[in-house]
Amino acid sequence: MRFFTLLLFAAQGLTAAPNIIFILCDDLGYGDLGVTWQNERSSSKKHHTPHLDRMAAEGVLMDRHYCPAPVCAPSRGSFLTGFHQGHCGIRNNQFDKALPNDHTVASTLKAGGYRTALVGKYGLQGKGKNAAEWPAYPTKRGFDDFFGYVRHADGHVHYPAHEWPLGNSAGHRSKKQVWWNNLEVSATLDKCFTGDLFTAFAKKWIVEGLEEKPDQPFFLYLAYDTPHAALQLPTGPYPEGGGLKGGLQWTGKPGAMINTAQGQIDSWVHPDHKQPGWTKTEKRQAGMIRRLDDSVGDLLQLLKDLEIDDNTLVIFTSDNGPHDVHYLAEAKYDATRFQSYGPLNGIKRDVLEGGIRTPTLVRWPEKIPAGKVNDTPSQFHDWMTTFLAAAGLPLPAQADGVSLLATLTGQGEQEDSTVYVEYAVVGRTPNYPDFEENHRNAPRKEMQVVLVDHYKGIRTHISQPDQPFRIYDLTTDQREKDNLAGSSTRFEKLQETMQKRVLQIRRPDSSARRPYDSLPIPSISPIETEQGLRVKFQAGSFPWVPRLNELNETEVETLNFQAPVAGAVEYSGLLEISEEGEYTFELSGSIQAVLRLHQAIMIDTDSPSTKPVDSAKGTVRLEKGLHPFRLSYLTNGPSPQLIIRRKGNQNFKFTFHRSL
CATH class of the missing domain: 2.60.120.1560 (Jelly Rolls)
Structure with a gap:
């Protein structure tokens, strides 16, 4: 297999397989970055993300990148398997369901000679109580190493070794498990804030792997559990510097496993957030996002210190739109505080743009020109094929994605991505005053989205199999205000195209039944x-x-x-x-x-x-x-x-x- 890879690299004129780091945040909204929205706001309450803004300036901002569904489990399932939500075995709110034993982004890269690791939140392990019993434990799905939260709900709090008396339920006040390959290690993690912990471990894993095998490329899936859920603060300021000698460091000493495991847990407020009028939940939400920004800057500095920066492909994104919860007892928070959805409508669990369009930055100095903004639509299931194409490996026939290298590098013709969402959940879109009136308090239930060119077809509260799509021109109407469905013969034909397309790209799943499952797959128009x-x-x-x-x-x-x-x-x-x-x-x-x-x-x-x-x-x-x-x-x-x-x-x- 390694020989086959080298042959492909020679044919494509490539010198070496790139290292790949995929950074996935939890509930970070499209508008939570400075470069995507915060820098434009006039409010004094805003997020500053200088490291992420610099990452965007040094690479490409993918302005129309979509998660597979507006909640974490299906988004992570689609990313890992390369299947969109019409084929993925993880759909709806199927938290902790076993990821099917199929090719994954990790197993395919591992077959091509990569060292692989998952650091952070998983939540797709299946039934069981430990690493031996869980059928879909990360090391059984292509990862050489795993360090982090296995169970979905454990990722709701960020000090695993501590009880948190401020939590609004027993589940949000109790200690949690952290697994390191086959060992449960939470007892050694006193005062470890998970955002810091996962960053420090990721740095350690990169460095140690390069020391052992300097010529072996690596794939790191760094899945932060922040800024979702419990709005907890770190123990102190981010350590000075960054990279190999500064920033967060893994010490390996039980009780002081990382260099920020000291002081008081859940206590440190960033100086930028100590302003009059800031509520405690606002300080906490902003603090978690600023900590993510510092962590990314730390990691990028490490790549420079190790002299692997030029040939490392780094992706930063989020699993869905912003949350409107906090898990603090007797406190209030919602996504309007920082307009975390940006100029869009919708939040987590909505299939409106604010629920599914994610803040996505990509940096690869050797291949990606700096300072690009690209609005070509793409989705999570495209990353497997993109990584394999970048590594010079064959693309799987079973994967739904396309390679995004043409979009990223500006070279070649970009094949169209299939952007498709299906998702069901109870509840309604929030009644936020800065949302369009036609979306406020709208019921969700069965929902579906398909993109055809730059037009978005969206159905919510689907009660009939052939219920019409609302159609929005996203080039001029990203707030999804003007429904074009039925407005002319052209859009009547587009409606027909969308109705057919969603049946031609998917298969029913008995664990997530849809109103349109029984409809026949339409034929194409007659041709010669x-x-x-x-x-x-x-x-x-x-x-x-x-x-x-x-x-x-x-x-x-x-x-x-x-x-x-x-x-x-x-x-x-x-x-x-x-x-x-x-x-x-x-x-x-x-x-x-x-x-x-x-x-x-x-x-x-x-x-x-x-x-x-x-x-x-x-x-x-x-x-x-x-x-x-x-x-x-x-x-x-x-x-x-x-x-x-x-x-x-x-x-x-x-x-x-x-x-x-």
Whole structure:
């Protein structure tokens, strides 16, 4: 595998696989950074984020980057697996559900020679009581090392070794578990504020890995648990300096594990926030965000001190929009205090822009020009494919994302990202006075979003499967004020396109049923075709079924390609269905394969946990007409057989077509 990586680097003119750091904050709003909104505000109550503002100036601000759903579990699940919410096994509020045993961003990079770690909040472990029992513990999903909170609710407080008497419930007053690989270590973490703790451990992990294997690239997923939940303050000011010798440091001494584990917990207010008129919750919220800013500056300085800055790709973002809670007894806080949603409408749990558009900065001095602002839409599931492309590794056929390297570097043509959200929760959008009147106090429940070009289709409180989308032109109306649906023939056609598209890119999940699950997948508009298919082949050994998008195609009449040697095969074409109905697709033969109909995954046997199987099935309801499909698989011999059966008609016949 390492040899294959080096060959790809030589072909692309690259010198070395980049180190990758993905920094994910918890409930940090689009408007919580200086560069995205705070610097524009006239209020004296604002966040200052000088290090993050500098990071933006040294890289690119991705102004239209979206989380998969407006809450943490599905966002983290989609990031880790490369599936959007139409395919991901973690949906809605499925906190602590086991992340399916599939390829992850960590396992794929690890297969390509990377050292991998998750530091911080996880929450996708499954049922159990310890590292041995949890079926989806991070070290079982591709991470060499893990240090942090395993359980979702543990991340609600930020001093794991201490009780917190100010909490508004028993769960927010009690001590929490911190795991370091197979050990629970919270008893050694006296006076450790998790924002500091995770930063110090991340620095230690980077340094020690480079000392042991200086030429091995690394992937670090740094998942802060702040500024979400309990608005707790650090013990003291951020240590002077930063990087290798300054800033936060890991001491490794129980009871004084990091250099800020001293003084009084939950006590230090930043001098900028000691202003007349600031409430205690405002001081706490602002203090947590300023601490994140200091931590990022500390990490970036470390990269410079280690002389790996130029070839380290760093992403900073958030899992969803801003919260409106605090977990302090007898206190008040909401997202209006700092306009954490920026110029947008909506907060966490809303699919309005303020709930799903995240503050996203990317820095890679060797490849990304400084000072860019890019408004190309993209979403979390694009990061797996982006990282693999940057590392010179093949892109998985099962992943939903596209590589964002063209957007980041300004070189090449950017493939369109599929920006898609589905999410259900009770409650309503807050009645904030600076929200548009049409969004205030609006019910949530079943919600769905799809982007087509620069138009956003959004449905909330979905009661009927074909309920119309509200349509907003985000280039001129990011506040989602003017609904264009039905306003002209053009938008009637766009409505039809959106209604079809959301059925063509997803598959139902029995653990998160939707009102539109039973609708058939629509066919495409009639086009000129001829009988037959197109096929691509690439010889080699692959760790997963790859995409073969850049190879020459060969025309064939049916699934009859004979691979001359071991490698990857990809068929593409159109399936003609003569009448609407329920169809079962079955692949037979020793297969490791991915079958997509439109963009929906029908069959996926490409899992690291299973060996190639003899047969696999998928059932779906289809409209009459043409349905594009793509069959990708690994082989060292004949093609697998594809059998399609229509319910109630075993003599059904189908026809393959290719476009002219």
